[in-house]
Amino acid sequence: MRIRPLIATLAAALALTACSGGSGAAGTSATSGAPGVSGDVTVFAAASLTESFTRIGKDFEAAYPGTKVTFNFAGSSALATQITQGAPADLFAAASPATMKTVTDGGMADGEPVTFVRNQLVIAVAKGNPKGITGLAGLAQPGLKVALCAEQVPCGAAAKKALEAASVKITPVTLEQDVKAALQKVKLGEVDAALVYRTDALSATADVAAVEFPESAKAVNDYPIAVLKNAPNKTAAQKLLEWIRSDKGMAVLTQAGFQTP
Amino acid sequence: MSKARRGARAPIALLIPAALGLAFLVLPLAGLLIRTPWRSLPERLAAPGVLAALRLSLLTATLATVLCVLLGVPLAWLLARTEFPGRRLVRALVTVPLVLPPVVGGVALLLVFGRRGLIGHWLDATFGITLPFTTAGVVVAEAFVAMPFLVIAVEGALRGSDTRYEEAAATLGANRFAVFRRVTLPLVAPGVAAGAVLCWARALGEFGATITFAGNFPGRTQTMPLAVYLALETDLDAALVLSLILLTVSVGILAALRDKWITSP
Numbered sequence: 106m107r108i109r110p111l112i113a114t115l116a117a118a119l120a121l122t123a124c125s126g127g128s129g130a131a132g133t134s135a136t137s138g139a140p141g142v143s144g145d146v147t148v149f150a151a152a153s154l155t156e157s158f159t160r161i162g163k164d165f166e167a168a169y170p171g172t173k174v175t176f177n178f179a180g181s182s183a184l185a186t187q188i189t190q191g192a193p194a195d196l197f198a199a200a201s202p203a204t205m206k207t208v209t210d211g212g213m214a215d216g217e218p219v220t221f222v223r224n225q226l227v228i229a230v231a232k233g234n235p236k237g238i239t240g241l242a243g244l245a246q247p248g249l250k251v252a253l254c255a256e257q258v259p260c261g262a263a264a265k266k267a268l269e270a271a272s273v274k275i276t277p278v279t280l281e282q283d284v285k286a287a288l289q290k291v292k293l294g295e296v297d298a299a300l301v302y303r304t305d306a307l308s309a310t311a312d313v314a315a316v317e318f319p320e321s322a323k324a325v326n327d328y329p330i331a332v333l334k335n336a337p338n339k340t341a342a343q344k345l346l347e348w349i350r351s352d353k354g355m356a357v358l359t360q361a362g363f364q365t366p
Numbered sequence: 367m368s369k370a371r372r373g374a375r376a377p378i379a380l381l382i383p384a385a386l387g388l389a390f391l392v393l394p395l396a397g398l399l400i401r402t403p404w405r406s407l408p409e410r411l412a413a414p415g416v417l418a419a420l421r422l423s424l425l426t427a428t429l430a431t432v433l434c435v436l437l438g439v440p441l442a443w444l445l446a447r448t449e450f451p452g453r454r455l456v457r458a459l460v461t462v463p464l465v466l467p468p469v470v471g472g473v474a475l476l477l478v479f480g481r482r483g484l485i486g487h488w489l490d491a492t493f494g495i496t497l498p499f500t501t502a503g504v505v506v507a508e509a510f511v512a513m514p515f516l517v518i519a520v521e522g523a524l525r526g527s528d529t530r531y532e533e534a535a536a537t538l539g540a541n542r543f544a545v546f547r548r549v550t551l552p553l554v555a556p557g558v559a560a561g562a563v564l565c566w567a568r569a570l571g572e573f574g575a576t577i578t579f580a581g582n583f584p585g586r587t588q589t590m591p592l593a594v595y596l597a598l599e600t601d602l603d604a605a606l607v608l609s610l611i612l613l614t615v616s617v618g619i620l621a622a623l624r625d626k627w628i629t630s631p
Contacts, residue, residue, distance in 0.1 A: 182599035182600055183598065252581070255582065255599070257596050257599040257600045277583070278498075278499035278581060279583050280582050280588075280596075281581065281582060282577065282595060282596060282599070286577075290581070293476055293482070294481055294482040295476060295480050295498050295499075
């Protein structure tokens with residue numbers, strides 16, 4: 106009687122390990138299309154790449170029938186943690202070299218990451234700029250509600266750098282977990298302003314206006330991209346990376362407001 | 367009672383799935399304990415922000431529970447003891463936060479209590495009060511997701527209790543509120559306590575509605591779950607330590623109270 110629960114527990118443990126081990130290899134089955142390029146490609150990408158990468162993914166699928174591009178968009182740092190903890194991904198595009206470094210330090214990148222685009226900060230305000238904000242110093246006016254990204258994520262690190270460069274001290278009402286969340290608070294009217302990437306502000310022109318400021322040049326974010334060492338579908342991942350860096354891919358990215366490095 | 371049961375052999379068909387279920391629930395916790403950086407634990411506990419987040423979590427969860435008891439017990443009484451048109455619908459609505467993704471709950475709260483929200487707009491214009499990004503906002507978000515736990519527990523207790531005592535008190539001349547206060551409430555006190563404990567535990571772990579509605583600012587709205595999420599962005603070990611504290615506090619309280627209150631007669 107005493108042995109049985111032990112056996113059952115061991116069986117449970119075995120079953121659980123078996124489950125977790127089997128999922129990585131799925132999805133690489135070969136189908137028709139360009140030779141060698143087919144199957145699922147899983148891309149982990151910074152939240153700020155959501156719109157442009159979704160379009161690039163569709164273009165790529167159309168050019169290479171038989172491929173299916175799946176995205177996991179989130180804060181770069183969360184993605185980096187997921188990758189170092191073994192999440193099955195083919196390609197990683199981060200919003201900062203620091204978050205990419207987490208992945209390369211963990212020996213998870215296949216080769217050197219390359220910088221493919223750059224992004225700058227703008228001040229997102231309500232349409233028509235009712236509070237008349239013209240620069241970073243305007244964010245310090247009393248009673249103004251400002252959202253920043255938390256320092257732990259790239260947009261927060263960039264915001265800190267820009268504010269320091271301008272020697273402006275502000276007390277934000279919230280430190281958001283990613284740039285989209287900060288922008289959302291402006292869209293909803295809960296804050297008067299937020300420091301977000303130019304690309305994010307441009308993606309929401311129906312609800313927000315973007316105020317450019319000179320200090321953003323001191324806090325430019327480089328976006329590195331790399332194929333991952335444990336990529337389940339390395340061939341297609343490599344092809345997609347080339348596509349992103351091609352004229353076709355870069356056209357989508359620059360249209361979204363990214364700059365070329 | 368437990369002695370009599372010990373002799374009974376559990377059928378293997380039940381034992382295996384039960385053990386699997388237990389392992390499924392306990393293994394992730396074990397994983398957390400195994401990976402915790404025990405050696406650097408003391409200094410990480412002393413790190414700035416950790417105690418502030420814990421204190422804020424305990425405070426807001428307790429206030430949210432108080433709010434839920436004050437509003438939820440009368441609501442449960444209404445559902446259990448009165449007949450009114452649309453009662454089934456009301457009961458369904460009460461449990462909606464249980465199944466609603468917490469982030470959706472947070473957005474919904476913003477649309478009502480936010481600066482441009484239905485009620486929030488009026489609060490802001492009339493009194494200059496805005497709930498988002500305040501500690502009060504955290505309490506509101508936590509109460510929203512935790513209230514159903516209390517209402518369900520109390521309603522169940524009310525339905526299970528004997529109404530003859532209430533009828534006797536009424537025939538002896540007590541008015542309805544006196545009956546509720548002097549007879550009904552003491553009768554269902556264990557149920558209220560059980561509901562309050564569940565409610566408190568749910569509030570303590572609340573993440574989605576809080577970060578959406580109240581934002582994240584250390585010392586003011588950054589509760590433990592939010593601190594864990596942000597720590598995870600940069601420092602897995604710090605996140606593990608924070609998770610461990612949250613786990614210890616929750617398990618400690620649940621274990622201490624369970625025998626006393628949750629297993630009510």
